[in-house]
Each structure stands twice: as C-alpha cells, then as structure tokens.
Amino acid sequence: MPSKVSCLYLLTVVCWASALWYLSISRPTSTYVGHMSVSIRKTVKPQKNITFTNIRTRPLNPHAFEFVINEPKKCESITPFLVILISTTHKEFDARQAIRETWGDESTFGEIRILTIFLLGRNTDNVLNQMVEQESQIFHDIVVEDFIDSYHNLTLKTMMGMRWVATFCPKAQYVMKTDSDIFVNMDNLIYKLLKPNTKPRRRYFTGYVINGGPIRDMRSKWYMPRDLYPDSKYPPFCSGTGYVFSADVAELIYKTSLHTRLLHLEDVYVGLCLRKLGIHPYQNSGFNHWKMAYSLCRYRRVITVHQISPEEMHRIWNDMSSKKHLRC
DSSP: OOOOHHHHHHHHHHHGGGGGGOOOOOOOOOOOOSSOOOOOOOOOOTTTTTOTTTTTTTSSOOOOOOOOOOTTTTTTSOOEEEEEEEETTTHHHHHHHHHHHTTTTTTTTTTHHHHHHEEEEOSHHHHHHHHHHHHHHHHEEEEEEEEEEEETOHHHHHHHHHHHHHHHHOOOEEEEEEETEEEOOIIIIIIIOOOOSSOOOSSSSEEEEEEOOBBTTTTTTTTTTTTTTOOOOOOOOOEEEEEEEEHHHHHHHHHHHHHHOOOHHHHHHHHHHHHHTTOEEEHHHHHHSOOOOOOOHHHHHOOOESSOOHHHHHHHHHHHOOOOOOOO
C-alpha cells in the first residue's frame, strides 16, 4: 500500500500539472550580474520572540522581511549535528526532490541528526508561490521570506538562512550552505571533515577559498561597480556553491550584516562579514565549484561537485551507494 506521503505527492503532482507546462528549469550560480533587483520591503514590527543582543545602533542594512513559510519547530525536539541550507528557486522542484531522495535524506546517518532546509523568497508569479506552499505542507523543509526571489537577491536569501539558524536552531553544531545543483559527498563531509566524535569547533568557516578583486567590466557576469565597492581587492571568501561553518558563526554573520552595506555578490558579501568578525576561512580542496565528470574514485575524494542535474544526482548517488565495498 502506498504511503501517505506518496499519495500526497502524487495528488500534488496532478494538481500542479496544468501549471507546469510553461516552466523551464533555469539555474543561477553562486554569483551574479549587475545591480540588485528591487525587493519588496514592508514596514514590519520586530517579532517579539526574536531578539539579537548587542545591536545598539540603527542598522545600516535592516533585514526587514517576514517569514511567509517557516519551520520554527524543526529543532525543538532535536539538536542537529548539521543543518544544510540549500538555495533554490520555485521552478526547481525536481532538484529539491532529487536532493531529498539522495544526499539530503535526513535519515541516512541514523543517530547523527541532519536537517535539510530549502531557502526561497517570494515569486512574482502567485501560481509558483502556491505550488511551493503545497510542497511545504508535504515535506516541511522549506523556508521563505517576503523579498523577491531573484538572481540578484541571493545575498538576502543567504542572510535569511543565517537568521533562521540563529533564531530557530542555535544549538546545532555545524551548518552547510549550498545550491540545488550541487552534489554533496556526505560521507566525506560528515566523517572526514566534521568528525562527529571530536570536540565541536567554534568560529570555524571552510570551503573553496577565493582571493580576488572586483571586476569592473560591465560585460562580465561578476561586474562590481566602483561606487558599490571601491576597494581593489576582496577579502578571502568561499565560493557560494558550498561552504561549511560552525553554527555560532550564523548569528555572528547575520548580526554583522545588519551593519554592513549590502552587496549583490553573495559569497563576496559573506567574506566581508567574516573579515569584520576576524574569522579567516580555511581552504579545503574537497569543495569544487565546477562540474566534474563522474567516476567513482574521483567523486570519493571530494565533498562538493557543481552543475549536477536531478537525473545525474540520482545516478551518482545510486552508483556510489551500491559500490561502497569496492576499492579505488
């Protein structure tokens, strides 16, 4: 007999079928072009149950958004070892489902508790918003704030994730931020990098560290105008395709962002916040921010691989899972 979730899922797919004919899969990368999109900002009274201490001055960059879909009780009964924050868009249901069924499956590691959270803003198409709301009711792993979900608002999306961890899951040990076209080798992430049996780190941040400067060519997808960032070099930052940090850093970054001028390059912006905090990101060659042809032995050596389709994700996961007994 099919499970309740399967039935709900099939019913939802039928309900959505008429809306899906015009959807096309599009995939933003970790960095993006030009100026930030205009976002919907409301005059919002601070939620009474959410406070961040030691903020004594008027914010330069107030994160004045409300949660429109939230999972505030996800950490009430558990203390996760790892929270995975996945930046995604409304049209990427197949990618989210592939992650739920492969490396993002929260039950894979038994007593090592993993939480998977998908991050979105609000779409200008209300049909897509309704579809995500229905998806949320089934899987309870989606968080949405009321800024416009656009290619240029990824920084807001990441700050939302930091805010969520700091507010609703502050006792987690580690956090990973990644994208929905990333394959994550969870065995390497859990056992080789984070090591559950060791003392948890503090003020820890790691990924593929980039040392570079702003590109002033307006034709570049990473163009940074001089009036927005006048310096000739960026601080060291980790590629937004995947980075890992101790959970205490989530609140530190979020609080720092309130007093840091917003930039549209999400990974660069996080690097700016880290510099203000005096936290230096550690280089880890296991984080790849490019696509890599699949081979069992090659993928056993990495933590992340970029530009993986939902179909590839299933194929890679199934192959690696079935060949754990083979040596390289």
